[in-house]
Amino acid sequence: MARRSAIVATGQTHHRSIRRDVNGQEIINEAVTRCLEDGDLTINDIDAVVIGNMDHFEGINYVDCWSVDGCGGFMKPTIKLTTGGTTGSTLAIAGHHLVASGAFEKVLVIGWEKNSESDTTGAINTAFCPIWDRPFFAGAIAGLSVTAQSYADRFGATPKDAARVAVRDRRHACLNPYAHLRKEVTIEEVLASPMLADPVCLLDMCPRTDGACAVVYAAEGLAEKMCPQPAWVHGVASRHMFSYVSDADFAGGSLFSMERAAQELYKKTGIKEPLKEIDVIEMYQPFSWAGLIWTEDMGLCKKGEGPKLVWDGVTDLGGELPINPSGGVVSTNCIGATGLIRAAEVALQIQGKAGERQVPDVNLAIATGFGGCLWTDMLAYGKNKPE
């Protein structure tokens, strides 16, 4: 019984660099409780729980089983999904499929991470092939920096162009009470911050965060009754196309998986002119440079024109197509939650509940996920029930 589904409730923690007052299960519970409150629900209303994180950040095996006290999965169907950085978006896609299939009416989806509990780069390195990749790789920062280097080489984009993206997202974050880093920065400050891996500086990069996010998906027929404005799923697409870091063709820095996912998503949802038709994007953009490159890969502008799009203010709050009104990933990155926060944030935008970071009249919004071996997930949500 293929049917439509929508996000009807969202909740997230106030994200911080370290939450000593709560353990893992308790930080999960905080997001779940807020989500249920948002939807005026109790745990008894929930048919199934989907949870995810990246195991080696906290060193807990069978996290679904461990999480019960916090996630509310006691005597319920509970399942875990993990795909690295894309975990959160993978979860958002799973929540939709579980409802769309007819298996469940209401599904609670949870992404979380306590990145303070390990060395983020050390743990990320374990994701990669121990024989070919792991001896050299230096985590996400390395993988992203080489992408930026390649892009800069091909199109002449500069660190200053990238810094403009960091400035945008960090300004947006000041409007989001949940964001981890809430401090405006200047282009000069970004450029003067310590070099992590050329050409990427500290303020170009996402932080590591303790946080959790939860959303509830409901089936059509029910969703309309549960909240005044459900955020309807219009389409989903995933491309997890590489198994080794060295498979990536960095030529030009383009994110091939995003090009392919965007093509599929636009085809499925009938989007022909993304810049005009999409009202807001929450992009899993883990560093500033991606805010240049991936706008191109999403087809918002031509190759090499990302910097112009950003400098023209098109992607600022108040611009034609705001990107990351929440402050995005450079302001908050609790990795297993990050992709789901993108989905929750666009749901808030569609519901008109985004407070100071609200974009006016959001009809169609995109959430993306990034992670793994340069992988992409994309989800389209809309105000109206899809055809």
Next chain:
Amino acid sequence: MSPEEKSSKEQELQKEGLLTIHSAKEAEQPFLYSVGRYGSRFLEEMQKNKRFVGVRCPKCGKVYVPPREVCGPCFVKMEEEVEVGPRATLDTFTIIRFPYIDPETGDLRPVPFGYGFFKIDGSDTLFQHYFPIDDESKIKIGLKFEPIWREERTGSVRDIEQFVLVEE
């Protein structure tokens, strides 16, 4: 934070009623990762003959280095061995300047180091390795590099010390 600072910080927090549970210092999970037949052949050729071998996809013609069994895009088994390199073109690179824990040792990895993706001549995939950074200004995408082999080779990617610029 130094271990002393860390410990005094934790005593402070204990007074506030907040504990941190640490994994044992020596805690580790041992693994015996199988290299697989294709990868083993590559390591053997490096170790014995200082030679790079790859495998060519019978469908799309792409040459994979290191070799592997299946071409992902074509979903076919590959068998044709191809000798490649040893010279390589720098496809992209960075210089890692931030310290992080090497998950294999549990210790901080020394920085900075040059980290490059090399397209070995004749191959269509990239090969990661180190390069020297005594003169950073010389490093450019598209330049030719070659491997420096270790005298004592054990059958690991570390049998190559690093890739160095070919002085034309």
Next chain:
Amino acid sequence: MDKAAIIGIGMTKAAGRVKEANYAELVYPAVVAALEDAGITIEDIDNIVTTSNDFWDGRTISSMATGDVSGGYDRNVSCVEGDGAFGAFYGWCRALSGHYGTTLVTAYTKGSESVSPYITNAAFDPIYVRSLGLDMVSGCALQARRYMNRYNVSEEQCAVVSSKNHRNALNNPNAHLQLDLSVEDVMGSRMICEPMKLYDCSPVSDGAVAVVIANEEKTKKFGKKPAWIKGVSFCMDNYLLGDRDLAECAALEKAAKQAYAAAGISNPRKEIDVAEVYDAFSYQELMWTEGLGFCEKGEGGKLAESGATGKAGDMPVNPSGGLLPSHPVIAGGLIRIAEAVRQIRGEAGDMQVDKDVGTALAHGVNGVAGQSHCVWILGKE
């Protein structure tokens, strides 16, 4: 739920150590076999669910290793972490979500690459439990003792299960251990963690499995020999062992009840013709047969002793041998599904049970001491 079926299965021979293959090379033959079995090519697959576990694989984002060999390049793909039966559940949902028609589900573990107590110790709470050194074996031994004490189940009754399943495995060319074990052999094996002896415990194996799940339309198009999915349910109990009544399997009872309701089964003992259950330890098959309603609570031992769960019995359980002789951890539940499919098709060779199989049950478990259970009912019609 709309109709869907399993239209293809593929398995590797499980072994103690497949040294010549990395993860990808282990999984690829299973995928090729499943596609061939379904009579389709990778082009007919429109989405993929891989199943893996970051700890067993020794890498976080374990799904990376087997993406290409599962046909994941440029296709919609996802990854469930946990037992393969749970991965297949998500694959089934995707096939019915309206987005896709055919899901390829893969699962594997190379137990030989890690040290299992280290891996399963990480399943225990790092704040309250982990430093005590528990692992899957000792955690399950606490459950075994509780269950055996409450219901007067004897070690001999557990040994009956182990002997039966090891001997069943002699008919299964894919099984890891091929041992002709008597009850006395099991009883005489060395004590690992009382009350469990060596042959009360499954080995940790290397193995891979793949299945193709299709919606009704695609099943009709491709499915030469579909096993229809009649009902699937899963359920999770509490986490800390001290929070649970370890002598009972409430989560399994609930999952079974829901799966039976979906499949229209009111008397499982009569209506289910064969069951493949997750017997990582011998006591578990007894507990699970009770939880699945094949007998009354506490009667699992007597059921096994009566011979009813034998290949020729009226309620055959694990004719493939189950996990006791062959346990590639994460693949365990998905192999149970694949074996149930073979029984339904009548293609189980020497493992084929004596009675006609119209309805088969398969079962997977996540976590320590059966914390989370997944129950599948498959049918010929």
Next chain:
Amino acid sequence: MSNVWDSVEPRVLESRIKVPYAWQAGETASHFLLSLKNETKFVGKKCAKCTKVLVPPRKTCPYCFVETGEWVDVSDEGVVETYAVVRRDTGILPVEPPFVYGVIKLDGADTGLVHIVGEVKPEEVKEGMRVKAVFAEERTGKILDVEYFKPV
């Protein structure tokens, strides 16, 4: 054509994952562990809804999914609910085998605590046996601040 890949001696990379972890216990577990450390005392949390006393304590009741209420002191004595005798050395054990794990329900608690049962021959441990906590001399705020439980 003979296949070069099949004739090769397969290699194995001996490696390890050695990422250090620092788990934040949070307010609830910290209070429990600090009570062990500073006062050699067990405390539990009582669920406001089902009134079960949870030891070890949780911020949320695992049964009712509501925030638990008051702290209650529980006894350092209790009953062995189930047990297992470890005979095989797994490399991660805190004491030499053979030894006994038990799930112990402390007097005043409604849930069991997993721990070690010591000062007893393994074959003499029985379900229902009464045991009492033996505290470590040096305590740092961890579950092994209780060395083991011994028969009363």
